[in-house]
Amino acid sequence: MTMAAAETDAVSAPASTAAAAPSPEDAAPPRRASWGRRLMRDRAAVLALGTLAIICLGALLAPVLATHDPYVNTRSVMTPPVWAEGGEWAYLLGTDGQGRDIFSRLLYGTRLTLLIGLVSVGIGGFVGSMIGLLSAFYPRVDSWLMRIMDMLLSFPAILLGLALVAVMGQGAVPVIIALAISSVPDCARIARGIAAGVMKMEFIEAGRAVGLSDAALFRRYLLRNCISSIMIFISLRFGQVILIGAALSFLGLGARPPLAELGMMASQGRDFLLFAPHIAVIPSVAIFVIVLAANVAGDALRDVLDPRLQT
Amino acid sequence: MISTITDRLLLSIPVLFGVLLFGFLLLQLVPGDPARVVAGPTAPPEVVEAIRVEMGLDQPVLVQFWAFLERMATGDLGRSMISNKAVTEELASAIGPTLELMFACLVWSIPLGIAMGTLAAVKRGTLIDRGIMALSVAGVSLPIFFIGLLAVQYLGVVWPIFPFIGRGGPLWTYDGFMHMFLPALSLGAILVGPVARMTRSSVLEVLKLDHVRTARAKGLSERSVILRHGLRNALIPVVTLVGLQAGYLMGGAVVTETIFSLPGIGRLVVGAILSSDFTVAQGGILVFALGFICINLIVDILYSLLDPRVRK
Numbered sequence: 001m002t003m004a005a006a007e008t009d010a011v012s013a014p015a016s017t018a019a020a021a022p023s024p025e026d027a028a029p030p031r032r033a034s035w036g037r038r039l040m041r042d043r044a045a046v047l048a049l050g051t052l053a054i055i056c057l058g059a060l061l062a063p064v065l066a067t068h069d070p071y072v073n074t075r076s077v078m079t080p081p082v083w084a085e086g087g088e089w090a091y092l093l094g095t096d097g098q099g100r101d102i103f104s105r106l107l108y109g110t111r112l113t114l115l116i117g118l119v120s121v122g123i124g125g126f127v128g129s130m131i132g133l134l135s136a137f138y139p140r141v142d143s144w145l146m147r148i149m150d151m152l153l154s155f156p157a158i159l160l161g162l163a164l165v166a167v168m169g170q171g172a173v174p175v176i177i178a179l180a181i182s183s184v185p186d187c188a189r190i191a192r193g194i195a196a197g198v199m200k201m202e203f204i205e206a207g208r209a210v211g212l213s214d215a216a217l218f219r220r221y222l223l224r225n226c227i228s229s230i231m232i233f234i235s236l237r238f239g240q241v242i243l244i245g246a247a248l249s250f251l252g253l254g255a256r257p258p259l260a261e262l263g264m265m266a267s268q269g270r271d272f273l274l275f276a277p278h279i280a281v282i283p284s285v286a287i288f289v290i291v292l293a294a295n296v297a298g299d300a301l302r303d304v305l306d307p308r309l310q311t
Numbered sequence: 312m313i314s315t316i317t318d319r320l321l322l323s324i325p326v327l328f329g330v331l332l333f334g335f336l337l338l339q340l341v342p343g344d345p346a347r348v349v350a351g352p353t354a355p356p357e358v359v360e361a362i363r364v365e366m367g368l369d370q371p372v373l374v375q376f377w378a379f380l381e382r383m384a385t386g387d388l389g390r391s392m393i394s395n396k397a398v399t400e401e402l403a404s405a406i407g408p409t410l411e412l413m414f415a416c417l418v419w420s421i422p423l424g425i426a427m428g429t430l431a432a433v434k435r436g437t438l439i440d441r442g443i444m445a446l447s448v449a450g451v452s453l454p455i456f457f458i459g460l461l462a463v464q465y466l467g468v469v470w471p472i473f474p475f476i477g478r479g480g481p482l483w484t485y486d487g488f489m490h491m492f493l494p495a496l497s498l499g500a501i502l503v504g505p506v507a508r509m510t511r512s513s514v515l516e517v518l519k520l521d522h523v524r525t526a527r528a529k530g531l532s533e534r535s536v537i538l539r540h541g542l543r544n545a546l547i548p549v550v551t552l553v554g555l556q557a558g559y560l561m562g563g564a565v566v567t568e569t570i571f572s573l574p575g576i577g578r579l580v581v582g583a584i585l586s587s588d589f590t591v592a593q594g595g596i597l598v599f600a601l602g603f604i605c606i607n608l609i610v611d612i613l614y615s616l617l618d619p620r621v622r623k
Contacts, residue, residue: 036457059407150326154557154607155330156558158559159561159599166341166596167340239560241453244559250454250569252585253584266454267456267460270460273463273464280460288454291453294452302487
């Protein structure tokens with residue numbers, strides 16, 4: 001582990017502190033009752049969560065809500081959105097350079113963008129947390145695993161993405177793999193920090209003393225006490241992953257046309273920036289709103305559930 | 312001090328090896344037959360075979376890897392599969408704009424981020440603090456290309472103040488500066504937020520420490536307490552942050568170069584990937600990886616220079 005990296009770990013997540021992990025005796029019920037209420041008191045968080053819920057609903061219901069086929073070209077090319085001069089009610093957000101309805105494409109694009117983000121953060125977060133937890137649990141493999149994580153860390157996500165696309169060709173799959181791999185070392189380091197704190201607690205020793213198997217100790221004592229902190233970190237990573245995925249799509253390296261993906265839609269709008277800026281601006285704003293809502297909600301969740309992780 | 316630097320240099324050897332292995336595998340894993348790609352789809356089989364032998368593709372993988380390492384050591388990255396120019400030549404002409412872009416972006420965004428973060432920390436809890444933090448969260452959430460597109464639209468087209476296509480020459484010339492303005496603006500914009508956020512929390516942390524209380528007790532002015540005793544110590548994590556953001560910044564540079572048609576490494580790599588010019592893609596990716604290693608090495612060394620506690 002590089003020194004600087006080790007230090008930021010300590011800065012961004014004072015996770016090595018035992019206090020990061022709530023001890024099970026800490027009367028879980030009242031805490032659970034209060035965090036929801038505390039979260040609801042944070043107006044920004046409520047707004048962000050509401051926005052996320054609406055976006056997810058829209059993405060899920062894309063086939064129902066879409067007013068047009070998102071892949072069919074029409075003759076009404078570059079129609080402005082309905083609020084602008086020359087807009088039509090038939091095309092709420094206007095049409096793109098090929099006459100496709102932007103509203104419908106936005107729904108489908110959000111679907112793909114969210115899917116790419118969720119799948120890659122899910123896989124990367126799971127694998128990374130497991131590596132981190134194992135390396136805290138078995139000190140013998142710790143330095144090896146962390147050294148490998150350091151190696152992975154020296155491949156920024158965008159480089160991995162470029163490399164994988166070079167090898168596998170354009171598509172959503174190499175982008176997902178690259179984003180997942182690049183999430184692994186970050187999650188592993190955070191999980192390891194959190195788990196190291198938990199491993200120092202007395203109840204772990206007590207568990208060993210009563211003769212629990214490693215598997216039971218790992219699952220019932222370690223995992224349960226780390227999971228919420230790790231989940232918060234993963235949710236904070238979600239926004240970042242969406243941004244990198246969108247950037248790769250924007251470069252033409254992500255999902256292939258005619259599929260709709262927000263980054264790709266923005267990139268297609270680039271050619272019409274002069275006459276119809278809305279084609280590029282609408283999907284960009286959509287990405288911004290998704291990531292902003294995810295970041296604000298993640299921050300709020302962290303503040304409420306695990307204030308020690310605060311930066 | 313010296314030993315810290317030596318340690319860090321030694322630590323980067325396995326990473327460097329990993330990077331080279333990665334670069335090597337990249338060309339191995341490319342679908343299809345590289346010899347066929349070089350020869351072209353219509354070349355007769357014997358030509359393809361000759362190229363295969365010439366490129367050493369008939370050798371065992373380990374021999375090929377060794378040959379690859381030997382070529383790397385002599386700075387030979389092969390030839391472009393499309394233009395047939397030496398890859399090092401292509402990279403050499405592209406590295407200037409990329410470095411200029413990085414410099415032009417860091418030179419305004421980091422000071423601004425530090426200033427905003429310090430201001431927010433000093434005015435903690437006020438409207439200014441909230442405003443700055445809201446701005447920085449928004450900045451962190453912006454897609455890299457969004458500001459670029461807006462900059463092209465408003466500062467390039469609607470009010471044509473700045474040129475937005477290509478490079479105007481070296482950065483220190485008027486034309487070069489004008490051409491670099493919008494790219495540096497849009498790339499730097501993604502860095503201001505994280506820097507401001509990190510500075511704020513770091514300054515708040517430091518202002519709680521005893522030596523700051525002592526400085527106040529001595530009767531130093533608030534300004535000197537914050538700038539000399541607070542900020543100076545608070546900047547250490549900020550340095551690290553820049554190292555951690557280097558990867559993201561690189562991605563940003565690739566996108567920015569593409570938007571503004573800057574002839575840098577990022578645009579070269581993307582173009583190479585899209586046109587299946589694998590040797591150029593490999594060279595560019597290796598350059599980026601090496602750059603990333605160097606940045607983190609420098610950050611670590613800077614870190615131990617700034618913080619005597621790290622030196623043991």
